[in-house]
Amino acid sequence: MTGTGAEATQRPAAVTLDSVSKRFATQTAVHPLDLTVSESEFVALLGPSGCGKTTLLRIIAGLDSPSSGTVSIFGTDMTDRPANKRPVNLVFQRVTLFPHLTVAENVGFGPRLRRLGQQQAADKVRAALELVRLPEFGDRRVTQLSGGQAQRVALARAIANDPKVLLLDEPLSALDLEIRRQLQAELKDIHRRLGLTFVYVTHDQEEAMSMADRVVVMNDGRIEQVGSPVQIYRQPRSPFVARFLGMSNVVEATVTSAADGHLDLDGTGLPLRVPAPPQALAAGQRVIAVIRPDCFEITRAADDPPSAAEVTGTVADVRFIGSLVQYLVTVAGRKWQVSARAGSAEIFPEGTSVCLSWRPDEVIVMNG
């Protein structure tokens, strides 16, 4: 497993996937992969739809069985254990509350199956409903709940079952933005208070970055990168990760010279000279350069000719989105995404001739 910070590695492993794969009749949903989730960790599986993240979650839950590999939960091999006997619970993407039961009966479903005493089961239901801030909702029919309330009840139902690991499969994706934001904050708070291990599947990079301790970026059944949100954002290891994290300028380039700890890159339309990355790159090699939109500095074009790390271009599009202004700037026929703090800075309208500069040490170069 990749290094993930000292704190996480000292804790016992809650979930360990060892060369787990999943093949369906015509395609491979998950290529053999390893993943360890530590106790009390909040891990997000992030990727586009069809990348295998939900399949992976269902394999941990026991609702799908892996084609190869083993699944361990707190050190016990669970690969062949049926879903109903695993100490994990899943909050589904769609509402899966039982329509013939009340809210309290739904939440008490697990405790009653485990033959807890009447009083004990009732206590669990009350505690779980209080946790999701719906203490008065016990007697309601589940058909009377709003989408947000239904997912809170689903969360309470999973938690009332005392799972050792809580699995969440895009539980907020069907909700309005405002309710989604609110529930994101509450989920994070619940995670902190219970100290429970969370494995959270999402296709929303902002959700993954803002909630998780560690993000697992998946694509096409493989893990692209594992790391803290900051690591992943600052050091994407593949063009896919860079693109998936949003709005990055990912361009192909050729190394024209590699000397004095610097690389000169050609083919991007920008005169890129960047500090040489750790991997050895020689002149003539094809590489991928990633420049995040916020690496750029945008100013009105001056009369004097641009300096070495500057270029002039034309604003092709402006979008004002509150705290940020997003520009598309055309430089030598290629469009670059540039974001600038709105603040009190001048906002350049379409067609303005502007000057772009960038911090060379923030340009990411990876093998093409």
Place this chain on the structure above:
Amino acid sequence: MNPLTRLRRRGFGLLHIYVGLLLVFLFLPLVVLIVFSFSSSGQLRFPITGLSLRWYREVFANSTVTDGIVASLTVAAVTGAVVTVIGTMAAMVVNRYPFRGASVVSGVILAPAALPGLVIGIALLNFFGDLHVTLSLLTVTVGHIIYTLPYFYLVLSARLRKFDPMLEEAATDLGAGPVQRFRKVTAPLIAPAIIASAFVVLALSWDEFQITFFTIGDQSTLPLVIWSRARLSIDPSVNAIGTLMVAGSLLVVIFTRRFITESYS
């Protein structure tokens, strides 16, 4: 009032008249039947001269009719029970756990609904004859099972297609084994649809005539009793029997509607 609204109002009025006429056309004969069943006179002529229950007394005094009622109820009950078991299993397996050839099975189950009852009746008559099976209420029941199964299967399948399999997964995830899952989640959710479908079967079997006609032995069901009496002369007691049958069907429909509206989707 603007012209459009006026036009709409007038159109609405026409629609009311049309629906009213349709209802009269559909139900007037039934109303006549019910009114005459309470007439004191033997003459089927308006206006009726007095009210009485004499035709009902006559019906219940006549052992042919009461035997017919008992025979019809017996056939309907056995048909309902058998079709409920077979139909539930078939609908479950085809809709929830599809296998190779499931669509063929589905087609075979549904075929009798598309065949004329006359053809099913003649086919069964030949079939039982070849096997030297004596015609009786048992052969009638077999015919009714074949005839009503598709309707049961259709109604229940419609419900099962709306059943979210993720509910079963949620139950499993919460610790329910296969038996608990069926008892606590699947069965309670599809029970209203099963009961509603069973009532449809009872209603169909209760007044089935064509297939019964070909497969009947010594004992007659109620529709055949009515037919044989009405064939000879229009006996006012037939109106009383008819009214009883309408009442029975109506009760079944009311129950069925109740279960369907209570069913969760």
